[in-house]
Amino acid sequence: MRGTRPAPDPISNGADHPSSSNQTTRRSLRRFAYQENGRTEPAQQDVEAGPASGNEQGTSLGKRKRNIAEDVINHTKAEAHRPPRKQETVPESKPLRKPRRQPAKHIKGPNGNVTVEAPADWQRVYNTTAAMRKRVLAPVDTMGCESLADTTRSPQDQRLQTLVSLMLSSQTKDTVTAAAMWNLQANLPGGFCLESLLQVEPEELNRLIEKVGFHNNKTKFIKATAIILRDQYNGDIPDTIEGLVSLPGVGPKMAYLCMSAAWGRDEGIGVDVHVHRITNLWGWHKTATPEQTRAELEAWLPKDRWHAINHLLVGFGQTICLPVGRKCWECDLASEGLCPSAQLNRSPVKKKVEVGVEIKVEDGQVTTAEEIVTQSDGVGIKVEAQLDGEGVVEMQAFSGAG
Ligand code: SF4
Numbered sequence: 001m002r003g004t005r006p007a008p009d010p011i012s013n014g015a016d017h018p019s020s021s022n023q024t025t026r027r028s029l030r031r032f033a034y035q036e037n038g039r040t041e042p043a044q045q046d047v048e049a050g051p052a053s054g055n056e057q058g059t060s061l062g063k064r065k066r067n068i069a070e071d072v073i074n075h076t077k078a079e080a081h082r083p084p085r086k087q088e089t090v091p092e093s094k095p096l097r098k099p100r101r102q103p104a105k106h107i108k109g110p111n112g113n114v115t116v117e118a119p120a121d122w123q124r125v126y127n128t129t130a131a132m133r134k135r136v137l138a139p140v141d142t143m144g145c146e147s148l149a150d151t152t153r154s155p156q157d158q159r160l161q162t163l164v165s166l167m168l169s170s171q172t173k174d175t176v177t178a179a180a181m182w183n184l185q186a187n188l189p190g191g192f193c194l195e196s197l198l199q200v201e202p203e204e205l206n207r208l209i210e211k212v213g214f215h216n217n218k219t220k221f222i223k224a225t226a227i228i229l230r231d232q233y234n235g236d237i238p239d240t241i242e243g244l245v246s247l248p249g250v251g252p253k254m255a256y257l258c259m260s261a262a263w264g265r266d267e268g269i270g271v272d273v274h275v276h277r278i279t280n281l282w283g284w285h286k287t288a289t290p291e292q293t294r295a296e297l298e299a300w301l302p303k304d305r306w307h308a309i310n311h312l313l314v315g316f317g318q319t320i321c322l323p324v325g326r327k328c329w330e331c332d333l334a335s336e337g338l339c340p341s342a343q344l345n346r347s348p349v350k351k352k353v354e355v356g357v358e359i360k361v362e363d364g365q366v367t368t369a370e371e372i373v374t375q376s377d378g379v380g381i382k383v384e385a386q387l388d389g390e391g392v393v394e395m396q397a398f399s400g401a402g
Pocket residue numbers: 281320321322326327328331332333334339340341342343
């Protein structure tokens with residue numbers, strides 16, 4: 001029967017040559033002492049020759065061995081009192097490495113047709129995000145444009161109110177939009193309906209929405225829209241995307257959201273800055289504008305999610321995946337290794353306050369900001385500005401996935 005042969009002991013190698021064994025042990029100790037002290041191991045001839053300084057020259061072998069042994073003991077003592085390294089405090093649930101981006105795949109068929117394959121993990125990402133959203137209430141849940149129409153009014157009035165709330169919401173916080181809508185509902189003579197919008201003086205309308213960003217322009221857009229609705233749409237809002245985007249101050253994002261919320265028809269995805277930014281962070285695509293993001297998503301996202309994804313990601317962007325200073329350490333997508341942009345360490349948020357900055361408003365006029373606050377974490381940039389006579393505006397920019 002074969003016995004188990006003991007593994008060769010590297011230290012006892014050359015036991016027949018005591019001087020060789022001593023040298024090996026001495027070199028190992030010296031190497032250990034050098035490496036553990038964070039220094040580079042000296043060249044072999046330096047070890048053999050010993051330090052070149054005057055005091056050490058001519059040191060006997062026994063003294064050198066003692067010094068090395070003391071080095072090791074001192075090092076071991078220091079190690080015992082050293083505070084735990086940062087790496088040791090990272091919770092085990094955090095992934096050590098970011099997962100790869102798994103974008104939607106564009107596959108060209110033999111006939112030249114391009115089909116788009118959904119990102120591999122999209123359902124897990126979507127469902128995990130939905131579960132997180134259920135745990136935290138976001139401003140959009142109670143003050144989003146879809147929930148601001150007065151439900152005691154007729155369906156036609158409610159559609160008008162949804163359209164106006166979307167017009168007011170551009171570059172404005174949900175809380176400010178909601179306050180302006182409640183002001184209109186409470187103070188427009190005759191209630192919030194098309195007739196009252198046609199009759200109210202522009203100055204009065206402007207006063208009622210004065211906290212909203214770019215309220216001067218929005219007053220003009222709302223008054224002009226009211227006339228178009230009366231003259232071209234029989235007093236109701238258009239029920240097509242083309243009709244909605246033809247209204248002053250209404251872009252594709254508002255049009256798709258309005259179609260969905262006011263008419264219950266999902267003809268496209270309402271992609272705002274949150275949807276654009278977060279889906280890029282997830283690595284689903286690499287797009288430069290919200291319109292490009294919309295085209296990418298519509299190519300593969302099941303239609304039954306087209307309405308919900310906006311609400312889902314706006315709230316997620318308001319609470320966890322913030323435009324600046326996203327809270328990856330609170331995010332299940334980071335702990336489950338589902339987000340390629342997860343920040344495993346908190347990055348500093350830079351804040352800067354300036355005065356007297358000029359900002360170009362939508363019609364090309366230049367206005368002055370009384371106070372402007374910019375925040376950036378290297379990936380997102382957020383600007384909040386109190387404009388001269390134009391209310392408070394909020395803008396976000398996204399410089400690409402981090
Ligand atoms: S970037 Fe951070 S907060 Fe945003 S989805 Fe990824 S892990 Fe979550």
